[in-house]
Amino acid sequence: MPNFDQSKAYAAQEEVFFDDGREVELLHFVYGKPDINQIRGNPSKVLQAIDDFGRTKKYLMNVGEDKGKIVSDLIAEVKPQTMVELGGYIGYSCILFGDAVRKAGGKRYYSLERNPEFGAVISSLVDLAGLGDVVKVAIGSSDASIKRLHDAGELKHIDLMFLDHYKPAYKPDLKLCEELKLVTPGSVLAADNVITPGNPPYLEYVRASVEQKRKWLEQPNGEGTNPDVRVGQKHINQYAKRGEPTALNASPGNPNLVYDSKLNHSFEPTGDPDAIEVSRCTGEESG
Ligand SMILES: C[S@@+](CC[C@H](N)C(=O)[O-])C[C@H]1O[C@@H](n2cnc3c(N)ncnc32)[C@H](O)[C@@H]1O
Numbered sequence: 001m002p003n004f005d006q007s008k009a010y011a012a013q014e015e016v017f018f019d020d021g022r023e024v025e026l027l028h029f030v031y032g033k034p035d036i037n038q039i040r041g042n043p044s045k046v047l048q049a050i051d052d053f054g055r056t057k058k059y060l061m062n063v064g065e066d067k068g069k070i071v072s073d074l075i076a077e078v079k080p081q082t083m084v085e086l087g088g089y090i091g092y093s094c095i096l097f098g099d100a101v102r103k104a105g106g107k108r109y110y111s112l113e114r115n116p117e118f119g120a121v122i123s124s125l126v127d128l129a130g131l132g133d134v135v136k137v138a139i140g141s142s143d144a145s146i147k148r149l150h151d152a153g154e155l156k157h158i159d160l161m162f163l164d165h166y167k168p169a170y171k172p173d174l175k176l177c178e179e180l181k182l183v184t185p186g187s188v189l190a191a192d193n194v195i196t197p198g199n200p201p202y203l204e205y206v207r208a209s210v211e212q213k214r215k216w217l218e219q220p221n222g223e224g225t226n227p228d229v230r231v232g233q234k235h236i237n238q239y240a241k242r243g244e245p246t247a248l249n250a251s252p253g254n255p256n257l258v259y260d261s262k263l264n265h266s267f268e269p270t271g272d273p274d275a276i277e278v279s280r281c282t283g284e285e286s287g
Contacts, residue, residue, distance in 0.1 A: 019242075022058045023090050023121045029053045030125065041130035043099040050092055050125070054269075062092035063164060063192060064269030070276050071162055071190050075100040078188050080159030081107050086142045086173060087165030088113035091122035097162065098126065098135040109135045110155065112145045114165070114244075142166075142173050143249040150180045158182045163202075164192040167235045168248060170202040175253030183257070189279040194263065196274040197235055206261040206279040213255035222252055258283040 030039070030049045039045040054060045063071070075083070075097060083101050088094050088111035098109040109131075113119045119139035126135045138145040142165055149155035158177060163170045170191055177183040194203055205213070216223055239246050261279035268274045 018061060018089075019115065019117065022060070023118055025057070026050065026053050026060065026090055027121060027124055029057060030128070040128060043095050043129040043131060046095055046125055046129040047092065050090065050095075060092070061089055062269070063096070064267065066266045067192060067268075067274065067276055068093065068096050070264050070266055070278075071097055072100045074188065074190055074278065075104055075106075075160065078160050079104045079106065080188075081105075082110070082155070082158060083108070083160040083162070084110045084112065084146075084155070084158050085162040085164060086112050086169070087163075088122045088137065089118055091125040093162060093164065094122055094126060094135055094137075095129045095131060098131045099129070102131065102134045106159075107134070110145075110149065111135060111137045112142045112165075113137065113139060114141050115139075142169060143176055146173065146176055146180070146182070150182060155182060157184065158187055160188045160190070162190050162192070166239060166244075166246075167193065167197060167199050168201075168246070170199055171205050172248040172251060174202070174205070176249055176251040178254035178257055179251045181254075183254075183281060185257070185281050185283050187281045189259075189277075189281075191277040191279070192274075194275050194277045195265075196268055196272050203261075203277060206259045206277065210256055210258060210285045213253075217252060217255055222250070254284070256285045256287050257281050258285060 033039060033049055039049055050060065050062065054062065080101060083097065083106060085093055085097065091111070094109065094111040101109045111122055113122060116139050119137050123137050126132060126137065138149060161177070174183065174189065189206070191199065191202060193199065236246055258281070259279040260282050261277060263275045264278055265273065265275045
């Protein structure tokens, strides 16, 4: 069960201004631990230290234990050579999944984080965990980083992608990865928070038939027209209020890709119900 502080912070999540110094405070907390020498080079102990901070000091928006297990199990099954996460925050999922990717024989875990201070915190904790050989942190907006890494020939294919950033960007970023042929048959996607706060446009897209996606592309905006399928305006407003960019790329994607997509019910660290949508790209129909 979540402790009091965490639940309270979650209940007031709209008021929690994450970039308020708590992320740097976390670094002081972790590096100030009396057992810091045992923590060095040990991903599980770094995660425990982050959990300690979240429990006793301030709430951090990390993927919880329950949802973390769904993705860790997926890593063990898929054995990705290359995994990408969209939205790294302070590096919790990056350390948990980067370690799992290394254990499964994978080579590279890219953590894409827009906020440069958060990116610096991720790099510091990844280094502390001894995962610097596997993890690469890319600072900048996810779509810009995807394009940059692709154009540099560094990122050639995404075997597994964890989406956990700006909710309205899930669908456009997936479409960009499709267009660049980073996501192809064999790729697997794990999208967080599809119940809390929810992401109807993303779910509609990964569950749509090829025929439906081709029809949408003929629309003037290249999108579906169902007014009920919108990402929560509340989420967009939250970002806009904090002065964070809300513009999205407009890639056509690849409508010919076929996904087998399923909801995996789970819980937020607070105990609130949530789910991860796992979408397996199983084929490509000819155009
Ligand atoms: C929920 S947090 C990620 C938590 C992290 N995956 C974990 O479980 O430990 C979302 C993060 O996405 C970042 N973010 C939001 N929009 C982004 C974008 N367009 N590109 C890259 N990062 C973004 C935010 O700065 C924030 O750190």
